[in-house]
């Protein structure tokens with residue numbers, strides 16, 4: 323008996339590689355999280371960027387709490403079972419009326435993880451609409467070989483290498499995943515996905531959380547980290563991430579620096595150049 327998803331969500335996830343919308347937070351809860359992010363950005367005098375976007379649960383206590391949210395984990399458990407690691411948490415912010423986009427790509431081409439069971443939960447902290455540049459997916463593309471990619475390094479592309487699928491993606495077969503604030507989409511880490519610029523008057527803010535079963539191994543980098551968020555880890559393939567006691571807890575911040583340096587090396591493995599902005 324699934325804990326949160328219904329049988330048709332699970333069937334769709336297996337067949338097409340995604341399901342949505344899944345309500346994780348109330349609109350008010352999600353707005354409070356957005357305010358926490360934005361008060362940090364006000365203090366810094368700039369939008370969140372660079373390495374702070376990645377493994378953000380080590381910097382912000384509220385992101386660590388969110389990564390362990392029982393509703394989120396119930397949805398993930400319905401797809402990969404009761405033992406769950408969170409490998410990464412990543413902010414995706416497109417400013418209002420900006421050209422920022424995400425090209426068509428498949429994450430597991432780059433992450434060095436040997437699993438086909440990586441679940442991305444993409445949580446909307448502001449409305450993700452067709453106008454604001456919600457995600458689109460190519461149903462069924464998680465099955466079979468990964469598609470060829472090339473690195474384009476375009477400035478407005480939120481992806482590290484500006485990587486994009488180098489064969490034509492038939493847009494007529496793609497599906498948009500609009501979300502209200504507090505809702506999430508779930509997709510398989512092998513699924514092709516992309517998003518367009520934000521033409522709306524508000525920022526489009528998403529947080530993606532990447533969950534894997536503990537038997538997963540990092541096969542590109544020599545060292546990698548993950549947080550045990552539910553159940554048991556009987557394999558120990560990842561260094562456990564410390565749980566911050568507050569925002570910018572020094573122990574967790576030092577760990578964040580090492581962990582994001584390692585992820586950068588993994589992401590740029592076999593790339594011609596390294597973009598320093600990650």
Ligand SMILES: O=C(O)CCC(=O)C(=O)O
Pocket residue numbers: 414424429442444455456457515516517528530
């Ligand atoms: O936020 C977006 O539009 C793209 C997100 C993405 O590529 C991901 O979550 O893997």
